[in-house]
Amino acid sequence: xxxxxxxIGLAFTALASAVAFMTLGVKAPWSFVLPFRGEKLAALMxxxxxxxxxxxxxxxxxxxxxxxxxxxxxDALYILLMTSAVFFFGGQGLLHFPxxxxxxxxxxxxxxxGLGLFGTLLRRSGVDLLRMVLTGIIFGVLFRSLTSFLQRMxxxxxxxxxxxxxxxxxxxxxxxxxxxxxxxxxxxxMAVWRLHRRLxxxxxxxxxxxxxxxxxxxxxxQVLFLVGLLVSVSTAxxxxxxxxxxxIASLTHVLLRSPYHRVLLPAAGLVSITVLVGxxxxxxxxxxxxxxxxxxxxxxxxVVFLVLVIRGMSK
Amino acid sequence: xxxxxxxxxxxxxxxxxRLLPLQSGSVTVDGLKIGEVANDILAKxxxxxxxxxxxxxxxxxxQLISFGRYPHSQGRLRDDCRAMIEQAIARFELGxxxxxxxxxxxxxxxxxxLVAMTYAQDTDYLLLDEPLNNLDISAxxxxxxxxxxxxxxxxxxxxxxxxxxxxxxxxxxxxxVLTDGRLIAQGSPQTVITxxxxxxxxxxxxxxxxxxxxxxxxA
Numbered sequence: 157x158x159x160x161x162x163x164i165g166l167a168f169t170a171l172a173s174a175v176a177f178m179t180l181g182v183k184a185p186w187s188f189v190l191p192f193r194g195e196k197l198a199a200l201m202x203x204x205x206x207x208x209x210x211x212x213x214x215x216x217x218x219x220x221x222x223x224x225x226x227x228x229x230x231d232a233l234y235i236l237l238m239t240s241a242v243f244f245f246g247g248q249g250l251l252h253f254p255x256x257x258x259x260x261x262x263x264x265x266x267x268x269x270g271l272g273l274f275g276t277l278l279r280r281s282g283v284d285l286l287r288m289v290l291t292g293i294i295f296g297v298l299f300r301s302l303t304s305f306l307q308r309m310x311x312x313x314x315x316x317x318x319x320x321x322x323x324x325x326x327x328x329x330x331x332x333x334x335x336x337x338x339x340x341x342x343x344x345x346m347a348v349w350r351l352h353r354r355l356x357x358x359x360x361x362x363x364x365x366x367x368x369x370x371x372x373x374x375x376x377x378q379v380l381f382l383v384g385l386l387v388s389v390s391t392a393x394x395x396x397x398x399x400x401x402x403x404i405a406s407l408t409h410v411l412l413r414s415p416y417h418r419v420l421l422p423a424a425g426l427v428s429i430t431v432l433v434g435x436x437x438x439x440x441x442x443x444x445x446x447x448x449x450x451x452x453x454x455x456x457x458x459v460v461f462l463v464l465v466i467r468g469m470s471k
Numbered sequence: 472x473x474x475x476x477x478x479x480x481x482x483x484x485x486x487x488x489r490l491l492p493l494q495s496g497s498v499t500v501d502g503l504k505i506g507e508v509a510n511d512i513l514a515k516x517x518x519x520x521x522x523x524x525x526x527x528x529x530x531x532x533x534q535l536i537s538f539g540r541y542p543h544s545q546g547r548l549r550d551d552c553r554a555m556i557e558q559a560i561a562r563f564e565l566g567x568x569x570x571x572x573x574x575x576x577x578x579x580x581x582x583x584x585l586v587a588m589t590y591a592q593d594t595d596y597l598l599l600d601e602p603l604n605n606l607d608i609s610a611x612x613x614x615x616x617x618x619x620x621x622x623x624x625x626x627x628x629x630x631x632x633x634x635x636x637x638x639x640x641x642x643x644x645x646x647x648v649l650t651d652g653r654l655i656a657q658g659s660p661q662t663v664i665t666x667x668x669x670x671x672x673x674x675x676x677x678x679x680x681x682x683x684x685x686x687x688x689x690a
Contacts, residue, residue, distance in 0.1 A: 353546030360538065363521040366490050368541045368592070369514030413572070415530045 159419055162412045166426035173434035174201070180441040195331040200433050202334075202341050203390045208408070208428035209348060210386035211401030212420055216359045217376045218278070221409065222464045223288055224401035228274065229295035230387040231396035234266050236299045236306075239318050243306045256336040259392055263340060267384030275377050289465070337389045344385045351375065352417040359415065397450050399457020404428045406460050472632045473639050474649035475673050480632045481522065483649065484598045487630075488519035500596060514542035518589035519598040532576075532584045533569040536560060539591030555591050563587035563617060579610025586614065590621060597621065597629045603638060611635075615642045636688045640664055648672050660686050 177197055182189050211224045225231070241262070277291055307315060357370045365372055390397075408424040435449050472480050485491040487498055489505050498505040503516060518539075530538075536559050540552040548556075560566055563583050573581055582602055589597055599618070603611045619642050621627045633639045639646050640660040648656040648663060650672045656663045664686040666679050678689045 353541075356546065357538065357541055363490055363519075364538075367488065367514065367519050367521075367589075368538060369510040370541075371510060409529075413529045415534055 159412050159414055159423075163419070163423060163426070166411070166423060166430065169434070170426045170429040173430050173437060176441075177433050177437045180437060195334060197433065198338070199331050199334055199393050200436060201429055202337055203393045204428035204432040205345070205425045206341055206386040206389040207397075207401045208404045208424035209345065209421055210383045210390070211405045212408075212417070212424050213348065213355070213379050213386075214383050214401075215405060216355050216417070217372070217379050218288060219359070219361065220288070221405065222402070222461070223292060224399075224405065225270075225383050225387050226396065226398045226401050227296075227461070228288070228292035229299050230266070230270055230383065231391045231398070232296050232299035232303070233269055233273075234262065234388055234391040235318070235396065236303045237262050237265050237269065239303045239306045239310070242314055242318050243310055256333055259333045259336055259388070260340070262392070263385055263388035266388050267381045270384040270387075271377060271380045274380050278376055278380075279373070333392055337392065340385055341389050344382050344389075347378075347382055348421065351378065352421065355379075355417045356415060359417075394450070397453055399454050399461055400432075402461055402464075403453060403457035404431060406464065407431070472630060472647045472649065473634070473636055473672075477651075478649040479652040480649055481600050482652075484519060484600050484630065484632060485521065488517060488521075488598055489513060490519065490521060511542050514592070514594075516594050517596040517598065518592045518594040520585050520589060520600060520602060522600045522604065530573050531570050532565050532573065532587075533560065535573060535584055536565075536588045536591050539588040539593075542592060555593060559587045559591040562590060562620075577610075578605045579607065579614070582606060582610070582614060583617070586617060595627060597627055599629065599631045601632050601634060603633065603635065611638065618642070636664065636669075640686045640688070664688065 174197060177200075178190065178193050207226075210230075211226075214223065214225050214228070215221055241258070273295070277288070307318065310318075354370055354375055357365050357368050358372050358375055360368070362372055404424055404427050408420065408427050411427065412419065412423055414420055414423075431453070432449075435452065439449050439452070472483070474480050482491065486493060487500065487505065489498075493506055500517060503513070505513070533556070536556050537548060537552075539559070540548060540555060544552045560569055563586065565580075565584060565587060568576065568580060568584075573584065576584070586599070586602065597618075602614060602618075606614065615638055618629050618631065622629050622644075631639075631643070643660060645658065646656075646660050646663045647654060648668065655672060656668055661684070664679060666677070669675055669677050669679070669688065680687045680689060
């Protein structure tokens with residue numbers, strides 16, 4: 157099958173998932189259901205695109221197909237930042253801020269922190285896969301233990317503020333920040349789109365990119381910043397889903413082979429929308445909440461991760 | 472360019488192509504100051520194939536060669552780019568392989584595709600770091616002949632790091648010998664490749680004969 161056929165197929169499945177999500181099992185008046193589900197659908201689609209784009213970008217600048225921002229601890233860092241904010245400024249204080257302002261500040265803080273930590277890491281150790289995996293695990297554990305340490309000292313009333321972001325959830329999506337997450341995502345996606353040809357060259361490897369007149373270092377930093385913004389969007393809406401990005405990127409690479417980000421990025425986005433919106437529709441409407449989607453995704457994604465790591469080790 | 476392992480051949484090429492930063496001194500290629508020139512200008516004038524090409528296998532040969540036009544097109548291929556890509560494919564006889572993925576090719580075919588990419592890059596200078604590594608005699612000869620053609624017919628300057636001195640003797644106009652980061656001899660194969668030089672540079676007593684007027688080293 158040509159890539160064009162596959163893209164059309166993916167667009168169709170994504171659209172079908174969205175239509176099913178909006179129309180299946182409606183028991184209330186349409187005038188209520190459409191805006192209510194519409195907001196949730198918009199949020200899910202934002203999450204889907206944010207996760208797929210940040211994963212593809214991260215894999216390009218680290219030259220691998222196994223690591224993702226979530227596996228490297230980006231989501232955990234977001235929750236740590238939120239928790240620290242509550243710890244130092246108090247949940248009540250944070251509640252006085254509009255949620256949008258909190259979201260914007262946390263996003264930018266995450267982008268800068270990600271830039272600092274992972275930028276340094278990339279420059280120091282290059283792209284040694286094993287070292288990156290180890291560092292990711294250590295970062296993840298460190299961020300999570302710092303988070304739970306802080307959470308233990310927080311006033312139980314204030315704890316409820318961060319409890320919402322600490323666990324993956326697709327059923328109760330907080331749509332309050334939709335109107336600020338939407339422009340943030342769009343701006344980030346536009347910035348990514350401007351880089352797509354350079355990303356193609358960077359993906360060829362350092363030496364080849366340098367031969368063709370592209371140096372990866374500055375681009376890596378720009379990309380890390382954008383990854384931070386996109387991870388903020390997805391974590392703010394649905395919390396940490398560790399293996400979602402990996403699952404989507406792997407599915408995309410199985411479905412089509414292309415060295416071009418102008419193909420890979422939209423394809424991954426469509427796969428992501430299909431998996432998230434379609435998966436949520438099936439669990440919510442067909443199986444009526446039997447199992448949370450996050451758990452299903454993490455189980456399947458976790459298996460994919462293991463397979464990839466084992467295959468990578470035996471190479 | 473020849474010399475024993477660790478003589479600094481790859482390092483020299485990397486410095487010339489700015490894959491490594493200069494710690495001191497300066498490099499000038501045809502009036503271009505390598506330390507100062509902009510990335511795209513450098514990429515339009517000088518192409519390098521280093522040993523460590525970790526090429527993403529998800530490329531077809533045609534896509535790889537198209538990337539050679541990147542310094543000129545920034546990824547937006549115009550008609551002249553397409554013509555150049557077709558010319559490279561024809562010249563390197565890759566037409567029947569153009570839609571094959573790189574990871575399905577033999578070492579020789581892949582190396583030929585990489586050199587074809589630098590042909591499409593259309594630079595005056597071409598630096599090749601041990602391009603014959605892991606190639607059999609037929610692939611090696613055909614690659615060296617193609618490089619020789621690019622020099623003779625397109626007026627390019629090719630600097631090739633080689634381990635097999637006989638390939639250097641057979642195809643080079645000039646041989647440069649490095650040991651321990653120093654240039655110890657430079658000139659035509661006939662003047663440079665002597666038993667005395669082999670003893671000095673490689674610490675070996677290999678014998679030197681001649682064939683078709685060019686020196687031949689007997690292992």
